Amino acid sequence: MGPKVVTFGEIMLRLATPRFERFNQARSFEATYGGGEANVAVSLANYGINASFVTRLPKNDLGIACRMELNKFGVCTNDVQYGGDRLGIYFLEAGAVARASKVVYDRAGSAFAGVTKGMFDWEKILDGVDVFHWTGITPAVSQGAADACLEAIQVANKKGVLVTCDLNYRKNLWKYGKKASEVMPALVAGCDVVLGNEEDAEMVLGIKPEGVDVTGGHVDAEAYRSVSQQIMKQYPRVKKVITTLRGSVSASHNTWSGVLYDGKDLYVAPTYNITHIVDRVGGGDSFMGGLVYGLLTYKDDHQKVINFATAASCLKHTIHGDFNLVTVDEVEKLMGGDASGRVSR
Numbered sequence: 001m002g003p004k005v006v007t008f009g010e011i012m013l014r015l016a017t018p019r020f021e022r023f024n025q026a027r028s029f030e031a032t033y034g035g036g037e038a039n040v041a042v043s044l045a046n047y048g049i050n051a052s053f054v055t056r057l058p059k060n061d062l063g064i065a066c067r068m069e070l071n072k073f074g075v076c077t078n079d080v081q082y083g084g085d086r087l088g089i090y091f092l093e094a095g096a097v098a099r100a101s102k103v104v105y106d107r108a109g110s111a112f113a114g115v116t117k118g119m120f121d122w123e124k125i126l127d128g129v130d131v132f133h134w135t136g137i138t139p140a141v142s143q144g145a146a147d148a149c150l151e152a153i154q155v156a157n158k159k160g161v162l163v164t165c166d167l168n169y170r171k172n173l174w175k176y177g178k179k180a181s182e183v184m185p186a187l188v189a190g191c192d193v194v195l196g197n198e199e200d201a202e203m204v205l206g207i208k209p210e211g212v213d214v215t216g217g218h219v220d221a222e223a224y225r226s227v228s229q230q231i232m233k234q235y236p237r238v239k240k241v242i243t244t245l246r247g248s249v250s251a252s253h254n255t256w257s258g259v260l261y262d263g264k265d266l267y268v269a270p271t272y273n274i275t276h277i278v279d280r281v282g283g284g285d286s287f288m289g290g291l292v293y294g295l296l297t298y299k300d301d302h303q304k305v306i307n308f309a310t311a312a313s314c315l316k317h318t319i320h321g322d323f324n325l326v327t328v329d330e331v332e333k334l335m336g337g338d339a340s341g342r343v344s345r
Contacts, residue, residue, distance in 0.1 A: 003130040003296045004050040006079075008120075008152055009037030009138045010112035010145075011055055011066055014322060016092040023093050023102070033066050034090075034322025036135040036168055038075070039282045042323040043289025043312070045074035049296065052076040054125060058111045062087045073323065079125050084111025092281060095251035101281070105172060107141070117147040122155040131292055132156040135166040135285075136204060139183050140173035146183050153190040157237075162295075164193040166288050167200035180204045189235050193295070195242045195288055201227050205234065228261035239263060240295075242306070244287055244313075245271075252277050256314055258287065260306040267302045269310035278318045286316035286324035290331065304335075311335045 015029035037053065044051040053075050057063035059082035066087060067077050088107030095101035107113065126132060132152060139146030156163050165188060174180055184204045188194060201207040207230045228241035240262050247255035257271040290312030294305035311334040316324040 002048070002050055004052070004128060005041070005044050005131040005133060005292060005296075006052045006054060006125060006129050007037035007041045007133040008054045008149065009035055009135060010088055010107070010110065010141055011035035011038040011053070011057075011070070012088040012090050012107060012110075013062060013066070014090055014092060016094060020094050020096045023091070023104075029091070030320075032321045032323075033069050034282060036137050036166065036285050037133060038070065039285035039322050039324065040133055040166075040289045040292065041075045042070070042073045042325075043286055044293060046325060047289075047293045047328050049293060050076070052079065052125075054079045054120060056081045056083055056111045056115050056119070058082065058084050058086055060087075063111065073325075079120065081119065082111075084109075084114045086110055088112065094279065097250050097252050100251050103172075103281075108175075110141075112145065113142045114144065115142070115148050116144040117151050119148060120152070122152045126152070126156050126159055126161055129156075129159075129161050130296065131162045131164060133164045133166075133288070133292060134187070135288075136168040136180065136184060136200070137170055137173065139187060140170055140180065142176055143178065146178075146187070150187055150190075153187055157190050162193065163191045164288070164292060164295075165191045165195065166284060167194065167196035167204045168284065169200045169203045171203070181206060185234075189237060191235065191238055193240045193242070193291075194231060194235075194238050195244070195284075195291065197244050197246065197284075198224075198227075201231070201243075205231065207231060207234075224259055225261060225266050228259075228266075232261075232263060240302075242291060242309070244284055246283075254280070254317070256283075256310065256317070258306050258310045258313075260302050262302055265302070267306045269306045272310065272314040274314060274317050279320045280317055282322040282324065283313050283316055285322070287313035289324060293328075307335050308332075 017026040041051040041053040088110035093102040245257040290309035294308040
């Protein structure tokens, strides 16, 4: 059977302007699906991992189509529940060069926002599971979603399931009267592996790195050692802290790397110079998917783990849509230094 991973969160209909058009130019939108935890599940399924996605969808044509899309990529949806009236939507205006991308959410009152504690049978869902993954987006949606996520983490802890988290701070989502800093600490306390960036660490956990200049296109990996140490001190269960290192030269040109701290050593991935970004949405999720695969496959070879995650997410920047549709062979080829892009035949 191999290792099994369960992810939990909201998936939405993604409506993106075509050809880098602005919202006020667009006369049509490209429709796909996406969401942090679903994106991770699709990545893992592409790598041959038994990946299952847990969510709540409306029982209408859109909800059913969304589930079929996940099944198409090999993601198990047996524990998806139907309920509520609508599928959340997000609108994307893709940026270019000096113009940043924009996201507009239309997810209030979604089926997933109506999730409550006790709605999912986590004892059954997490039986025989190796990894449970969630992101900071889920508890931002509603108090009920936050309660359900905490419930899942507690069951995972009891069962000895590895819990991974992407802090994923989204300021536009925390609208139900709670701040991320009020809700997230209790959930992070149950995590074994934490992924974030400089904004996540500051806004969610109140931890800020020094010597970071993301707008200048340069990020010093060493600046994150103290952040990782502070997270581990605050949350003793956490054994690995991973940070994505994105230097934003422009909306079309980023540098991309990552670091992994295991409580003793800091492992730094190669830096990729991504000069012509096709779609950066889902970049962090593709990193997380690569990270989970690396932890399951390469075990304690932490350098290889962080190298795989970084190469996988580098490739995601070349693919339209939220999902990272690459194979292990393609990632390992890039890890080996082949970034030529020559035709494979």
